[in-house]
Amino acid sequence: MALVLKQPSVLPGFGLTLGFALFYFSLIVLIPLSGLVVKTTTLTWEQFWHTVTEPRAIASYQLTFGASFLGALINGFFGSVVAWVLVRYRFPGRSIVDALVDLPFALPTAVAGIALTAIYSSNGWIGRYLEPLGLKVAFTPLGVLVALTFIGLPFVVRTVQPVLQDLDMEVEEAATTLGANRWQTFRAVIVPELWPALLTGMAMAFARSVGEYGSVIFIAGNMPLKSEITPLLIMTKLEQYDYAGATALGVVMLVVSFILALMINLIQWWSGRRHTAR
Amino acid sequence: MSIQVDHVTKRFGNFTVLNDVSLHAKAGELIALLGPSGCGKTTLLRILAGLERPDQGRILLHDIEVTDQRITDRRVGFVFQHYALFRHMTVTENVAFGLSVLPKAQRPSPDKIQKKVDELLSLVQMRAMADRYPNQLSGGQRQRVALARALAVEPKLLLLDEPFGALDAKVRKELRRWLRRLHDELHITSILVTHDQEEALEAADRIVVLNQGHIEQTGTPEEVYENPATPFVYQFLGDVNVFHGRMSQDETVHEEADRPAPAEGDASDEHEVTFVRPHDLELSRSRTTPTQLEATVRFVITAGSRVRLELLSKDSPQIISVELTKDRYRELRLQQGDVVFVHPRQLQVFKMPGPSSM
Amino acid sequence: MSTEIAARVRNEEWKASLTSESALVRWVLIVAALGYLTLFLFIPLAAVFTEALKNGLESYFASFTDPDALAAIRLTFLAASLAVPLNLVFGIAAAWAIAKFEFVGKQILITLIDIPLAVSPVISGLIYVLLFGAQGWVGPWLAEHDIKIIFALPGIVLATTFVTVPFIARELIPLMQSQGREEEEAALTLGASGWQTFTRVTLPNIKWSLLYGVILCNARAMGEFGAVSVVSGHIRGLTNTLPLHVEILYNEYNAVGAFAVASLLTLLAIVTLIAKTIIERKTASSRTAHDPVWSAQPGSPS
Numbered sequence: 001m002a003l004v005l006k007q008p009s010v011l012p013g014f015g016l017t018l019g020f021a022l023f024y025f026s027l028i029v030l031i032p033l034s035g036l037v038v039k040t041t042t043l044t045w046e047q048f049w050h051t052v053t054e055p056r057a058i059a060s061y062q063l064t065f066g067a068s069f070l071g072a073l074i075n076g077f078f079g080s081v082v083a084w085v086l087v088r089y090r091f092p093g094r095s096i097v098d099a100l101v102d103l104p105f106a107l108p109t110a111v112a113g114i115a116l117t118a119i120y121s122s123n124g125w126i127g128r129y130l131e132p133l134g135l136k137v138a139f140t141p142l143g144v145l146v147a148l149t150f151i152g153l154p155f156v157v158r159t160v161q162p163v164l165q166d167l168d169m170e171v172e173e174a175a176t177t178l179g180a181n182r183w184q185t186f187r188a189v190i191v192p193e194l195w196p197a198l199l200t201g202m203a204m205a206f207a208r209s210v211g212e213y214g215s216v217i218f219i220a221g222n223m224p225l226k227s228e229i230t231p232l233l234i235m236t237k238l239e240q241y242d243y244a245g246a247t248a249l250g251v252v253m254l255v256v257s258f259i260l261a262l263m264i265n266l267i268q269w270w271s272g273r274r275h276t277a278r
Numbered sequence: 279m280s281i282q283v284d285h286v287t288k289r290f291g292n293f294t295v296l297n298d299v300s301l302h303a304k305a306g307e308l309i310a311l312l313g314p315s316g317c318g319k320t321t322l323l324r325i326l327a328g329l330e331r332p333d334q335g336r337i338l339l340h341d342i343e344v345t346d347q348r349i350t351d352r353r354v355g356f357v358f359q360h361y362a363l364f365r366h367m368t369v370t371e372n373v374a375f376g377l378s379v380l381p382k383a384q385r386p387s388p389d390k391i392q393k394k395v396d397e398l399l400s401l402v403q404m405r406a407m408a409d410r411y412p413n414q415l416s417g418g419q420r421q422r423v424a425l426a427r428a429l430a431v432e433p434k435l436l437l438l439d440e441p442f443g444a445l446d447a448k449v450r451k452e453l454r455r456w457l458r459r460l461h462d463e464l465h466i467t468s469i470l471v472t473h474d475q476e477e478a479l480e481a482a483d484r485i486v487v488l489n490q491g492h493i494e495q496t497g498t499p500e501e502v503y504e505n506p507a508t509p510f511v512y513q514f515l516g517d518v519n520v521f522h523g524r525m526s527q528d529e530t531v532h533e534e535a536d537r538p539a540p541a542e543g544d545a546s547d548e549h550e551v552t553f554v555r556p557h558d559l560e561l562s563r564s565r566t567t568p569t570q571l572e573a574t575v576r577f578v579i580t581a582g583s584r585v586r587l588e589l590l591s592k593d594s595p596q597i598i599s600v601e602l603t604k605d606r607y608r609e610l611r612l613q614q615g616d617v618v619f620v621h622p623r624q625l626q627v628f629k630m631p632g633p634s635s636m
Numbered sequence: 637m638s639t640e641i642a643a644r645v646r647n648e649e650w651k652a653s654l655t656s657e658s659a660l661v662r663w664v665l666i667v668a669a670l671g672y673l674t675l676f677l678f679i680p681l682a683a684v685f686t687e688a689l690k691n692g693l694e695s696y697f698a699s700f701t702d703p704d705a706l707a708a709i710r711l712t713f714l715a716a717s718l719a720v721p722l723n724l725v726f727g728i729a730a731a732w733a734i735a736k737f738e739f740v741g742k743q744i745l746i747t748l749i750d751i752p753l754a755v756s757p758v759i760s761g762l763i764y765v766l767l768f769g770a771q772g773w774v775g776p777w778l779a780e781h782d783i784k785i786i787f788a789l790p791g792i793v794l795a796t797t798f799v800t801v802p803f804i805a806r807e808l809i810p811l812m813q814s815q816g817r818e819e820e821e822a823a824l825t826l827g828a829s830g831w832q833t834f835t836r837v838t839l840p841n842i843k844w845s846l847l848y849g850v851i852l853c854n855a856r857a858m859g860e861f862g863a864v865s866v867v868s869g870h871i872r873g874l875t876n877t878l879p880l881h882v883e884i885l886y887n888e889y890n891a892v893g894a895f896a897v898a899s900l901l902t903l904l905a906i907v908t909l910i911a912k913t914i915i916e917r918k919t920a921s922s923r924t925a926h927d928p929v930w931s932a933q934p935g936s937p938s
Contacts, residue, residue, distance in 0.1 A: 010329050010349055011736050011820055012830030018733040021745075024726045028798055029751060032763035035773060039766050078672040085669040089662060097670075099913045100677060106852070106905040108859025109757075110879040111898040114886050115680040118687055118895075125679060150676050182657050211756025213862035214879070218886065231758040231862065238762065238866060243771055250762050254755065261754040265747060329821055349824045356825040362818035366840040376826035379836070431826055 039247045051248040060230040068209035071148035076202040079156025087164040105154045109214025117219040139221030147216045152205030159201035196271030207260040279340040279434035279467050280305045286335030295321045297491040306465045310482035317488040319471045323437050327356045355428030359440040361420045363412040369423050370395050370408045376431035398426040418449045436468040454481050475515045487511050509628045512553045524627050525552040551630045556601040558624040570619035684902050688895035699896035707873045708881035716857040719797040727804030735812030752801050761795050761866025787869030795863040800853045807849035848915045855908040
């Protein structure tokens, strides 16, 4: 214990709490996850490579990552606008809107899935207007994009909001006294502060979208090579008892998740350093 | 309860915070641990409380070794710098806390506890706020509650960690006098950590001056102020003018150019330095002895109880601070630009390491 | 008095106009924001309820009294009532260790705890199938002893627990870190034992965030779809949770039934959001009150 603790502490319970936490976490999370990685080693490299590069898998990557990326971009832009409006302006119903922003986070994914499908299908509230225009949303990749945008909505708003709230008004006032107009002030003073939070939010939205399952499979169409996302492909392989295939793809997704989580941490660390360096 | 600190050393990582510190406090004394930030005084206090453990050395409370004793067994009252009041409890509940966590066998009845709390709140003049929450109190009020809370468990030793550090100057002065009166009433051995020399000089029976983990001097406030043992103590307690070379009341030594060159093997890695307090310098308009320093008046500040002058020495770029009584200043009728002659009434010479730099 | 207030408001508005956009820009932004939110948030929310009530109230309530629906409700509650307490104990233990002590690898632990959030739900289920499924590590041993984990309750509880591990810890850790250790140290100097310190000093300070963490953890546990879908086996009346039941109904073209059940889960989500708002208000007000900058008033008696 003396090796682990940097400073011996008078507060009790270190051994007990850390020990239990590590034990529980290893049991529930770490060991099962490593099981996945270990299982992959039972595959030969050829098998692994073949599975993760077959056309169906590649198509699913394109759809999953492509739609997630686009969704993150859309959320990046509109999420910032929403955050700005919520922090800077007052309008009736503002606090209700603010609370509802978290809905995609709290709502079960299956509920989101069927709701979005109902709306965008050909006789749905929105679908019925889009279809005559040639825009088919439900059961197409476009539907996947819509679903992933819904899912990622809170992430950018909630990372940008606190930064906006903590912005020092005095800096903006200083810029104004020096003659900057509103747009110049925005670009020179506000945007640099927001960048890290925006990037973090977008990365988080992206990471969440990549792994998303429930809200997508209803609206997606799920046609192999056309509108099939990677998590669904994994699910299908499992149902066919192709454990090896599912495992291989699972490892790919796991690695991507870790890389994204690492990136997010890096962005946060980098932005933290920028601030202290000042 | 008497306290004995025996050769205590404490390290945090590579940094030695306390270096072989020893001190002794008699029962009923109020001792101030005085020193700049980072000198180790708070660490020493926390070691006494049991919140830290020394790497080497022993602590004895009333001649019993307690170095390894747990905090909960030590019966020491600790007042934190930022009060550490329990934010979700009322003033009464805060003060009663120590009594309410006693083992059943020792715990007084709720009535007795309430009575004790009332007594203590009256003592610290917080009776009217008994049902308030900490966030409804000012800093000074919170500190008094923290003190009452620490006293509730009838500690044999009271430790105060910069208790008034977070308060305004005026509130600090009031509370420090009030603490002294309280101590005179209760006679609990108390150790007060502070970086404010005025506070230490006013409130303590004895002062322990700490610097970079070791004790520079221990003594009564008079001893420490009038007879500082080291340059650090001199400079830390009050303003000081530092003159290179040895001055005496009758003779002033000029630059090294006038001195014979030191022979080989001399202690030339030491030089002498004279310390004079601003109020110990005498000024006159004309030269009365050959040893006075000639200087020009740069600034005069008359606002305040005394007059402060800043002089520029003629022979060197040194700035000399002088404090005069208003009467003396009026006698001299000094103005900016006037030439004066400076002479020390009282001084102290120290040997400092390193060659003289002039 | 009201003219004073009016004057102050005018002053505030004038000051604000120095650093804010023209009215036109403001309105464009508001419209854009609300339009985006309407499209992606309000309409889906409204759709759940309108679709559910399409065939009237009777049909709506009938969806819940169906035996399969009742079984799904029971299973969902059961899984949540096991997953949430386990994660609660974990969350408190981890937050205590992280917030009150300095140790090697602390930052790594904090990062690790977020793992389940980063992992796709399908993977979360997959790993348990690989462990306990028929072809899994422990599979054959389980089959020998006739213990069913996958396609049975234990598997569902495990997957649900995995997915919701971080929630309570993530609520508690930053809060307890910002509260520091001083109050606990003070309690110890006053003679309190470790347990007394925790229950009487720490717990009351974290109670609101703890409550929200439990509510959020519960909502996510009850609503988990992907992970449970993998481990469940979809056996009607036996291993279907509410979200899975929604899927089944929908795939059978029983849209109204599906939305009716979905509306229950949506109400749960809305309750979670309300709880969050209330709790945020409570912790914000206590934070500003304790901030020395806020509570210092010039001229107040010491």
